[in-house]
Amino acid sequence: MTWTRSVLTIAMLWVVGGVLFAAQEPQAKNPVEGNPDAVQAGMGLFRGRCAECHGMDARGVRGPDITQVWASGRTDAGLFKTVKEGVPGTEMPANPRVLDYEAWQILAYLRTLAAPAPTDPPRGDARNGERIFRVNCASCHRVNNAGGHLGPDLSRVGAARSREIMQLRIRRGLEEFRAGFEPVTLTPQTGQPIRGVKKNEDLFSVQIMDTRERIQGYEKDKMKSVQNDTKSAMPIFGPDRLSDSDLDDLLRYLQTLRGFDPAVVQ
Amino acid sequence: MRTTTIRLVRIALLLLSGAVAVAAQQAAPPPLITLQEISEGLPADGSRWLTFGGNYSNQRHSPLTQITPDNVNRLVPQWTFQTGTLGNFETTSLLRDNVLYVTGPQNVAWALDARTGRQIWRYRRELPPNLTACCGLVNRGFGVLGDKLFMVTLDAHLLALDMKTGAIAWDVTMQEYTNGYASTIAPLVVKDKVIVGVAGGEFGIRGFIDAYDAQTGKRAWRFYTIPGPGEPGHNTWAGDSWKIGGVGVWVTGAYDPEQNLVFYGTGNPGPDYHSASREGDNLYSTSLVALDADTGKIRWHYQFTPHDLHDWDATEVPVLGEITVAGQPRKVVMFANRNGFYYTLDRTTGKLIVAKPFVTTTWAKEVDFATGRPILLPGHEPDEKGEVTCPDITGGTNFWPPTFDPSTRTFFVNAREVCMTFYAWKPDYKAGDRFTGGAGQRVSSAESPAYGALRAIDPATGERKWEFRYLTPSTAGLLTTASGLIFSGDAEGNLLALNSRDGKLLWRYQMGAAMHGTSPTTYMLDGRQHVLVPAGTTLTAWALPQ
Numbered sequence: 001m002t003w004t005r006s007v008l009t010i011a012m013l014w015v016v017g018g019v020l021f022a023a024q025e026p027q028a029k030n031p032v033e034g035n036p037d038a039v040q041a042g043m044g045l046f047r048g049r050c051a052e053c054h055g056m057d058a059r060g061v062r063g064p065d066i067t068q069v070w071a072s073g074r075t076d077a078g079l080f081k082t083v084k085e086g087v088p089g090t091e092m093p094a095n096p097r098v099l100d101y102e103a104w105q106i107l108a109y110l111r112t113l114a115a116p117a118p119t120d121p122p123r124g125d126a127r128n129g130e131r132i133f134r135v136n137c138a139s140c141h142r143v144n145n146a147g148g149h150l151g152p153d154l155s156r157v158g159a160a161r162s163r164e165i166m167q168l169r170i171r172r173g174l175e176e177f178r179a180g181f182e183p184v185t186l187t188p189q190t191g192q193p194i195r196g197v198k199k200n201e202d203l204f205s206v207q208i209m210d211t212r213e214r215i216q217g218y219e220k221d222k223m224k225s226v227q228n229d230t231k232s233a234m235p236i237f238g239p240d241r242l243s244d245s246d247l248d249d250l251l252r253y254l255q256t257l258r259g260f261d262p263a264v265v266q
Numbered sequence: 267m268r269t270t271t272i273r274l275v276r277i278a279l280l281l282l283s284g285a286v287a288v289a290a291q292q293a294a295p296p297p298l299i300t301l302q303e304i305s306e307g308l309p310a311d312g313s314r315w316l317t318f319g320g321n322y323s324n325q326r327h328s329p330l331t332q333i334t335p336d337n338v339n340r341l342v343p344q345w346t347f348q349t350g351t352l353g354n355f356e357t358t359s360l361l362r363d364n365v366l367y368v369t370g371p372q373n374v375a376w377a378l379d380a381r382t383g384r385q386i387w388r389y390r391r392e393l394p395p396n397l398t399a400c401c402g403l404v405n406r407g408f409g410v411l412g413d414k415l416f417m418v419t420l421d422a423h424l425l426a427l428d429m430k431t432g433a434i435a436w437d438v439t440m441q442e443y444t445n446g447y448a449s450t451i452a453p454l455v456v457k458d459k460v461i462v463g464v465a466g467g468e469f470g471i472r473g474f475i476d477a478y479d480a481q482t483g484k485r486a487w488r489f490y491t492i493p494g495p496g497e498p499g500h501n502t503w504a505g506d507s508w509k510i511g512g513v514g515v516w517v518t519g520a521y522d523p524e525q526n527l528v529f530y531g532t533g534n535p536g537p538d539y540h541s542a543s544r545e546g547d548n549l550y551s552t553s554l555v556a557l558d559a560d561t562g563k564i565r566w567h568y569q570f571t572p573h574d575l576h577d578w579d580a581t582e583v584p585v586l587g588e589i590t591v592a593g594q595p596r597k598v599v600m601f602a603n604r605n606g607f608y609y610t611l612d613r614t615t616g617k618l619i620v621a622k623p624f625v626t627t628t629w630a631k632e633v634d635f636a637t638g639r640p641i642l643l644p645g646h647e648p649d650e651k652g653e654v655t656c657p658d659i660t661g662g663t664n665f666w667p668p669t670f671d672p673s674t675r676t677f678f679v680n681a682r683e684v685c686m687t688f689y690a691w692k693p694d695y696k697a698g699d700r701f702t703g704g705a706g707q708r709v710s711s712a713e714s715p716a717y718g719a720l721r722a723i724d725p726a727t728g729e730r731k732w733e734f735r736y737l738t739p740s741t742a743g744l745l746t747t748a749s750g751l752i753f754s755g756d757a758e759g760n761l762l763a764l765n766s767r768d769g770k771l772l773w774r775y776q777m778g779a780a781m782h783g784t785s786p787t788t789y790m791l792d793g794r795q796h797v798l799v800p801a802g803t804t805l806t807a808w809a810l811p812q
Binding site for chain 1: 650652687689691692693694700702703704705707710711712736737756758759760774776
């Protein structure tokens with residue numbers, strides 16, 4: 001009797017659980033895509049809740065460019081999950097307070113900003129690109145736990161930045177510095193100037209990683225000068241340093257870097 | 267049997283007389299907190315701090331002089347208290363009889379031994395899981411009268427707690443939190459009433475200021491910050507927009523006993539950025555209102571930003587003082603506004619005396635003294651494309667307390683120099699949901715570097731006396747002392763002591779977290795002046811070495 005009841009209970013739980021699970025599964029397709037009211041509401045939600053990191057134009061600031069996500073193969077269901085649950089191991093938080101219909105509205109708006117999938121066949125050879133990266137970039141940039149620390153980790157840059165933006169940054173350099181990577185030069189009372197990137201600062205002190213990757217704090221009043229540099233430590237790679245075809249290879253390689261986000265691989 | 271009884275009686279008598287003797291040796295507990303004590307403000311002996319702003323004028327200027335510009339660099343920490351909760355302090359602690367009464371984030375509160383920082387009691391409110399409280403689960407402090415502490419809650423209740431135990435004496439609902447109402451303000455006790463306000467300007471509330479009987483919790487009056495049908499000012503809201511027009515009140519006002527008036531700054535109209543959703547001046551949003559403390563009836567108002575479109579709540583701290591303007595003694599209220607202007611108003615009439623930008627201000631040319639209205643500059647109505655305005659959403663200053671030193675007649679404020687691109691679009695209203703109709707994005711630092719500064723302002727002219735620049739904008743409140751000190755903090759977590767006469771930095775300490783919206787307070791304990799600093803999740807007491 002007891003045994004029968006237990007089995008029944010388990011069976012019931014299994015059925016209820018199954019129903020709940022099914023109810024939580026996102027729909028495969030955005031139910032409000034193209035609906036003007038949803039797009040309007042989604043714009044408000046996006047700008048209010050997402051734009052601080054992703055930018056008002058969704059082209060990426062601290063967070064990734066998300067105009068490229070559909071073109072790169074992400075699905076509505078996967079993106080819905082990302083909005084709701086965040087991306088583990090990144091700054092993208094879970095948003096349990098965003099309701100399901102709101103998440104769909106946000107995606108309906110983003111869809112209107114989405115860049116078309118490139119019609120040109122992808123250019124470049126990723127394997128050669130990786131070799132170029134190792135020679136030219138890896139002393140400062142890290143990919144999957146290998147490389148330097150002076151520049152940002154690029155393990156997921158392919159998911160975060162469009163090819164076009166990456167190309168601009170490599171060819172023309174950076175216009176704005178990311179927090180934690182602003183170039184700085186400290187001139188001690190005696191000895192050589194110390195160049196590095198700023199990790200933190202207040203009125204009285206500055207914490208840097210110098211070009212030899214030493215992390216160290218300095219008191220400003222013990223320095224002759226503390227100068228915020230206007231030029232990034234990242235060199236400009238013009239066609240003289242990196243041919244167009246090598247650039248294609250490098251970009252192709254960078255586009256393959258999608259980090260540790262399991263939601264991306266769908 | 268009988269002998270035993272006699273013996274027992276003897277023992278009982280002995281015990282009793284012993285108890286009486288012990289009681290006689292102990293100091294009697296101080297009498298209940300009186301209105302007299304509260305209205306005296308900060309006493310010369312430094313024995314108490316009983317209101318949000320130190321005194322009814324909100325001056326936050328202490329008469330204490332043990333810590334001076336010459337010895338402030340010898341301050342040493344006495345103890346540190348940690349909340350053990352998520353979220354940061356925005357509170358002003360009260361002190362009486364060597365006990366601190368402190369509210370923290372998440373509606374936790376404590377009584378602490380001011381000598382050691384050790385907890386005496388702790389109150390914790392179970393908060394509902396679906397709170398909408400917009401801008402941090404914070405609380406700005408207790409009010410106090412008799413044997414009760416008063417505290418608002420994030421689910422829009424007002425509580426009275428027993429000072430000795432933290433037990434609830436009464437609990438009233440101000441409004442339903444599920445409709446977007448919350449409360450974070452430090453209550454102001456005036457006569458037999460506890461005066462409070464509600465937050466929720468981003469959630470389509472209809473704001474109000476309430477007064478409750480301190481003994482029973484019965485509501486004595488309510489002043490709606492948005493007039494209802496038939497009331498003056500109602501026609502400054504198009505259509506039904508008044509019903510959900512926001513205008514919260516979340517920063518403690520000042521009280522003028524001579525006129526029996528309370529002065530409160532009011533919040534932004536909602537939806538925050540979308541003009542067409544609420545055509546009109548939107549009274550009494552972004553205003554200073556002067557209310558009769560007994561009835562809640564409005565005596566006068568001054569609207570700083572008619573039809574505000576930039577979320578510039580006027581929920582800054584109003585400061586009362588007596589100054590000389592053009593050779594005449596004037597009773598004034600001083601107000602550094604989020605919209606970038608500093609104002610001095612006659613507090614008996616509400617008439618403008620000074621209105622002058624104290625930070626870069628691009629939206630208005632000046633204030634017209636004939637009408638009292640700002641003369642707007644074109645191009646500052648947010649739209650879908652975005653428009654750039656200075657100051658930004660957070661404003662030229664905000665809810666962090668300023669100070670006023672009556673001896674030098676100087677007003678001090680932590681100012682911000684930040685610009686922003688404002689966007690607006692038509693929002694839909696859903697009860698209890700966010701309702702702003704726009705957003706803002708900081709102008710890039712390459713285009714316009716953001717910074718902050720502590721500014722000393724002459725309230726008779728609005729002219730700057732001096733400034734101390736911070737690396738980035740600070741959100742710390744201030745404390746001044748009669749010895750010529752001003753305590754402040756920067757956004758990087760430094761506690762700073764400066765000379766209030768010239769702004770020279772005298773001493774600093776890295777607290778590990780910024781003071782955000784909080785000020786240090788000061789009092790005497792066992793003959794030594796203490797400075798109490800709430801920063802992040804810690805409260806640290808400082809004093810000179812013994």
